[in-house]
Amino acid sequence: MSRPIEYGTACPRDGPENTVLSMTNAVVLDDVHKRYRDVTAVAGLSLTVPEGQTLALLGANGAGKSTAIGMLLGVVGPDSGTARLYDRDPRQAVREGRVGAMQQEGGTPPRVTVKELLTFVRACYPGPMPLAEVAATAHITGLERARVDRLSGGQRQRVRFAMALAGDPGLLVLDEPTAALDVRARRDFWAAMRRLTDRGRTIVFATHYLEEADRYADRIVVMGDGRIVAEGTGAEIKEAAALAAGSPLEDAFLALTSKEDWA
Numbered sequence: 001m002s003r004p005i006e007y008g009t010a011c012p013r014d015g016p017e018n019t020v021l022s023m024t025n026a027v028v029l030d031d032v033h034k035r036y037r038d039v040t041a042v043a044g045l046s047l048t049v050p051e052g053q054t055l056a057l058l059g060a061n062g063a064g065k066s067t068a069i070g071m072l073l074g075v076v077g078p079d080s081g082t083a084r085l086y087d088r089d090p091r092q093a094v095r096e097g098r099v100g101a102m103q104q105e106g107g108t109p110p111r112v113t114v115k116e117l118l119t120f121v122r123a124c125y126p127g128p129m130p131l132a133e134v135a136a137t138a139h140i141t142g143l144e145r146a147r148v149d150r151l152s153g154g155q156r157q158r159v160r161f162a163m164a165l166a167g168d169p170g171l172l173v174l175d176e177p178t179a180a181l182d183v184r185a186r187r188d189f190w191a192a193m194r195r196l197t198d199r200g201r202t203i204v205f206a207t208h209y210l211e212e213a214d215r216y217a218d219r220i221v222v223m224g225d226g227r228i229v230a231e232g233t234g235a236e237i238k239e240a241a242a243l244a245a246g247s248p249l250e251d252a253f254l255a256l257t258s259k260e261d262w263a
């Protein structure tokens, strides 16, 4: 099965040739459901992300964010409903190199250097980002000769970000991309993201850092029990939670995600 751009996965160049795009939605999830035995992970989620938008997925642990991300990347099959990326099956969009992904459990291979790894990943794409630009964007310049398995957790996370960038994809899907990053690395990361969005890239990211969602996302989707409980800008989310505009998003998040009846 084709997977997003992570270690040990299919090479996107193996897929069909790219064709010219004319539509404007990078992501469409239409009423997707997913159950794992007796656990409902996603319960009727519909989501459209136009090209160029930065969308943040918020939700408590277990709300269904990673499952939703898995479905939009084609690595989790929905029980019902459909997922489309660029009006294609997600696996096809991944094969075509339109998508760069950082999933929560993404690994990195042992015994290779950062440069070897990125050279391999870049070779999988028809129009990869120049290596120096990947390194600069992911803030790993100077680490190219280091062995990936000897990096710190935060450095490895930046290398995984570099892998997601390597194909210069139109859509980046990032599950908790700043989880292991220190304060400076997090700031650098968001500066890089800004440059990418300025170039028209579409970004979907899940996070527990509410201030990141508030500051960097065009639109925020708050999930609870596998469904959307609120969506809009940070200000609209606060309004939905009946809070003043100056209130921290955290207050709105807690109010919205503690409701017993999401309907």
Ligand SMILES: Nc1ncnc2c1ncn2[C@@H]1O[C@H](COP(=O)(O)OP(=O)(O)OP(=O)(O)O)[C@@H](O)[C@H]1O
Pocket (backbone or CB within 6 Å): 036, 039, 040, 041, 059, 060, 061, 062, 063, 064, 065, 066, 067, 068
């Ligand atoms: N492979 C799986 N097998 C069984 N249950 C699963 C599996 N993946 C997810 N779940 C369950 O589905 C629900 C949603 O999980 P998911 O990982 O999508 O949530 P999340 O919002 O990403 O959580 P977190 O913020 O903790 O990463 C949880 O109850 C989880 O235990």
